[in-house]
Each structure stands twice: as C-alpha cells, then as structure tokens.
C-alpha cells in the first residue's frame with residue numbers, strides 16, 4: 135500500500151504541494167488530473183522518492199520510497215520515455231533489470247515486447263521507433279523490472295489522439311494481466327476517467343503572480359471520484375452515457391476550483 139501523510143513539498147520559497155494525504159491500495163489504478171503547474175508531477179515524484187517531503191511522509195508497504203526504489207519495487211514511465219538511444223528495444227527492456235541485480239530474462243522481455251505489439255522490433259534502436267512504440271518499450275521495461283508499483287507521468291502526452299486511445303486500452307490490459315498498482319498523472323480528464331478506479335483532482339497555482347511571497351496557492355487534492363465503469367474497458371466506453379457523466383463530474387470539480 136502507498137501511504138501519503140500530510141505531505142507538503144516546497145522548492146525554496148515556492149510551496150508546490152500542501153498537506154496532501156492519500157492511501158492507494160495494492161493493485162489499484164489511481165489517476166491524478168489537474169491543470170499545468172498544480173503539483174501533479176511533484177506528488178508523483180515524491181511518491182517515487184525522486185523528491186523529498188518538506189513535511190509529512192510517504193511510505194510504500196511501510197518503507198520509505200528510497201528503499202522501495204532500491205529494491206526495484208517502483209517502475210517509472212515518463213512523458214520523455216528515457217530509453218537509451220544506443221541500445222535496441224530488447225536491451226532497453228532488459229537493461230534496468232540487470233542494473234537492479236536481477237537475471238535479465240531476455241525470453242521474458244521478448245514475450246513482453248510481443249504482447250505490447252512490438253514483435254519483430256526487438257533489435258530496433260529507439261530512433262527507428264515511433265513515439266507510441268517507444269512508450270510501449272518504456273512500459274515493457276517497467277513491467278519487466280518486476281516493479282509492483284508503476285508511476286506514470288503523462289506517458290501518452292506526446293502521442294496523437296488515436297495512438298493515445300490505443301495505448302490507454304493497452305495499459306489497462308497490461309495492468310489487468312500483471313496486477314500492478316498504478317499511479318497515473320494526466321492533463322486529460324477523459325483519460326483519467328477511462329483508466330482509473332479512482333480519480334484525484336489536484337488544483338492550485340503555486341507560482342501564479344504571488345512572487346512576492348513565492349507561495350501562491352499550493353497544490354492540493356480538491357476532489358476525489360470513484361470511477362464507476364465496468365471492467366474490462368475498451369474503446370466502446372468512450373461513447374457510453376456513464377463515461378460522459380463522469381467526465382462531466384470531474385471537469386466540474388476542476389472548474390469549480392479554477
């Protein structure tokens with residue numbers, strides 16, 4: 135379980151997050167949506183131990199995130215896929231696992247690449263792959279690492295809408311088959327609703343014209359929605375009345391706070 139208790143994070147004088155508390159159950163898919171600059175990435179990075187709390191704490195199964203990270207229990211997938219350009223798709227998938235001191239399991243990596251639609255591209259370098267394919271490699275890498283928790287920051291942000299929808303369906307399938315806990319940051323309300331068991335709305339404008347104090351309006355969770363859509367979900371959900379209603383609810387919470 136991921137536990138965030140009374141978390142505040144400041145960068146110098148700028149308070150990016152204020153008093154955020156939340157629990158995420160094992161196997162849950164939680165989405166975090168909010169406007170640019172409200173602190174979503176800061177929250178995700180702090181959960182992952184890439185930023186330190188100013189006050190409050192984060193734990194992963196009772197351990198500090200740094201410990202979970204050292205044990206390869208956390209997998210990161212960012213907008214910028216961070217693949218190593220000189221390595222093939224297959225080597226990119228196996229590399230992190232080897233770095234974590236595990237057997238690189240190339241057969242497992244090939245299978246994962248095949249299930250993410252990259253059969254035949256194992257030897258391709260990142261420059262030879264499309265944006266969507268690179269993100270598939272980055273996702274396969276995080277799953278191959280054996281991480282229990284996937285922390286995803288706008289992983290489909292650079293992709294066209296059709297590829298984005300395809301990738302959303304794909305990530306749900308991988309999540310279902312691998313039973314990971316996923317924390318997924320996005321700007322897109324429909325994406326947040328389509329993917330999540332639960333959607334957290336973060337609002338705030340830490341840097342909006344309050345330069346004199348540097349504090350502005352720190353990011354905080356202003357609303358939380360349990361997403362009541364049956365699973366498994368596929369593209370047909372996008373046209374459903376229940377989907378439209380829940381998107382409207384989340385949008386309403388975002389605009390109420392704007």
Ligand SMILES: Nc1ncnc2c1ncn2[C@@H]1O[C@H](COP(=O)(O)OP(=O)(O)OP(=O)(O)O)[C@@H](O)[C@H]1O
Pocket residue numbers: 145148150168169170171172173174175176177321339340341
């Ligand atoms: N390393 C840093 N040093 C200083 N300020 C930072 C740093 N990282 C983020 N900030 C500031 O903290 C605030 C929250 O940023 P953050 O990246 O968490 O927001 P976000 O909601 O993820 O934005 P976006 O959706 O645009 O990625 C912003 O005002 C940002 O300028």
